[in-house]
Amino acid sequence: MYHLECIECHRKYSETEVIYTCTCGGLLDVVYDYSDIQITKKDLKGSLSVWKYRALLPVSRKPISLKEGGTPLYPVERLAKDIDMKEVYVKHEGMNPTGSFKDRGMTVGVTKALELNMKTVACASTGNTSASLAVYGARAGVPAVVLLPSGKVALGKLAQALMHGAKVLSIRGNFDDALKLVRALCDREGFYLLNSVNPYRLEGQKTIAFEIADQLGWQAPDRLILPVGNAGNISAIYKGFRELKDLGFINNVPKMTGIQAEGACPVVAAIKNNESMITPEARPETVATAIRIGNPVNAAKALAAIRESGGTAETVSDDEIIRAQHELASLEGIGVEPASASSIAGLRKLVDLGIIDTDEKVVCVTTGHLLKDSEHVLNVCPKPIEIDATIEAVRKAVFYRLKAEGI
Numbered sequence: 001m002y003h004l005e006c007i008e009c010h011r012k013y014s015e016t017e018v019i020y021t022c023t024c025g026g027l028l029d030v031v032y033d034y035s036d037i038q039i040t041k042k043d044l045k046g047s048l049s050v051w052k053y054r055a056l057l058p059v060s061r062k063p064i065s066l067k068e069g070g071t072p073l074y075p076v077e078r079l080a081k082d083i084d085m086k087e088v089y090v091k092h093e094g095m096n097p098t099g100s101f102k103d104r105g106m107t108v109g110v111t112k113a114l115e116l117n118m119k120t121v122a123c124a125s126t127g128n129t130s131a132s133l134a135v136y137g138a139r140a141g142v143p144a145v146v147l148l149p150s151g152k153v154a155l156g157k158l159a160q161a162l163m164h165g166a167k168v169l170s171i172r173g174n175f176d177d178a179l180k181l182v183r184a185l186c187d188r189e190g191f192y193l194l195n196s197v198n199p200y201r202l203e204g205q206k207t208i209a210f211e212i213a214d215q216l217g218w219q220a221p222d223r224l225i226l227p228v229g230n231a232g233n234i235s236a237i238y239k240g241f242r243e244l245k246d247l248g249f250i251n252n253v254p255k256m257t258g259i260q261a262e263g264a265c266p267v268v269a270a271i272k273n274n275e276s277m278i279t280p281e282a283r284p285e286t287v288a289t290a291i292r293i294g295n296p297v298n299a300a301k302a303l304a305a306i307r308e309s310g311g312t313a314e315t316v317s318d319d320e321i322i323r324a325q326h327e328l329a330s331l332e333g334i335g336v337e338p339a340s341a342s343s344i345a346g347l348r349k350l351v352d353l354g355i356i357d358t359d360e361k362v363v364c365v366t367t368g369h370l371l372k373d374s375e376h377v378l379n380v381c382p383k384p385i386e387i388d389a390t391i392e393a394v395r396k397a398v399f400y401r402l403k404a405e406g407i
């Protein structure tokens with residue numbers, strides 16, 4: 001019903017092979033025989049979840065699941081008005097079981113690991129992938145090994161990886177170094193690699209597109225905006241929309257719009273310079289640690305997604321990211337981590353530049369939850385006001401605070 005296929009040389013591999021990239025070095029894609037897939041909108045009634053779409057997922061055994069997906073699509077009218085837009089939605093992936101979209105990939109990827117009879121799972125991570133792998137490894141009863149860039153992982157994510165029992169290795173190097181190491185480790189030890197170079201992970205993540213279309217009444221938005229790190233998610237979501245279009249569920253594929261931080265932006269640079277490949281950055285840096293990546297492994301798929309859909313890519317500064325995080329939190333009550341806020345910052349910038357039309361229907365994907373990175377919050381928010389335990393002190397503080405804020 002499906003096989004793996006190289007996106008460069010089109011060499012095919014059986015779904016029973018443990019393989020992550022083609023012998024030519026190209027990325028692999030899961031390719032289905034769609035004539036075998038009988039699915040109608042009527043089959044897709046009922047509540048949202050990753051496994052609702054299992055007819056379009058490449059596994060046959062019972063899933064390792066914690067009820068991932070089914071995340072809210074919030075209209076954000078106050079924010080939209082502030083940006084001068086008519087219709088903006090936020091797909092809040094922070095509402096997944098471990099607080100990021102990585103769970104969609106891991107429920108499929110870890111289930112696949114069991115199907116392939118793998119005994120240990122492993123990944124490199126900027127944080128959320130390790131949290132998710134630790135959790136799904138625990139759920140599956142399979143040991144997990146995670147490699148993290150030392151000192152650059154948000155505390156909430158580290159806490160998850162530790163508590164759920166992964167073997168956590170802190171690498172003196174950045175994410176790109178950690179990924180290189182874990183790939184070598186997996187080849188050598190026969191561990192199953194669950195970074196987004198693994199095409200099965202992206203199959204799970206394409207359900208973000210399915211849910212958005214489902215939630216909009218089987219319509220695609222005009223544009224989709226999301227942060228880009230290792231560039232797996234933008235590739236996965238593009239594939240999801242394309243499948244829906246091929247199946248006749250929707251009429252258009254949204255313009256895929258990738259946002260990177262100014263200090264880590266190889267995909268944006270390749271799009272702006274019209275280059276066929278990215279030039280890796282040796283020293284990526286940004287407050288948005290989840291997208292602090294200089295050599296995105298899925299760049300070839302992401303560049304194709306952006307170009308084929310008529311989308312674009314743009315950078316935002318750390319200050320713009322932090323401002324957008326505050327705005328989303330205080331104007332709309334949606335708490336996201338810094339990387340996620342880059343989609344909102346990117347929307348504002350692209351509207352200001354006249355690249356996004358104010359009439360477009362836009363969905364911004366917020367990839368992770370605010371509580372992932374509370375250390376950062378304490379760095380950028382005013383401190384609590386400490387006072388004596390008397391009503392006078394409370395009143396004084398409240399009214400002084402209101403006056404200071406001009407209310």
Ligand SMILES: *Cc1c(COP(=O)(O)O)cnc(C)c1O
Pocket residue numbers: 100101102128129196227228229230231232233234290291337339340367368369
């Ligand atoms: C993983 C992650 C990203 C980046 O996704 P890619 O697929 O690597 O491009 C963005 N935001 C958050 C919160 C993440 O965890």
Ligand SMILES: [Zn+2]
Pocket residue numbers: 006007008009010011022023024025026
């Ligand atoms: Zn190939």
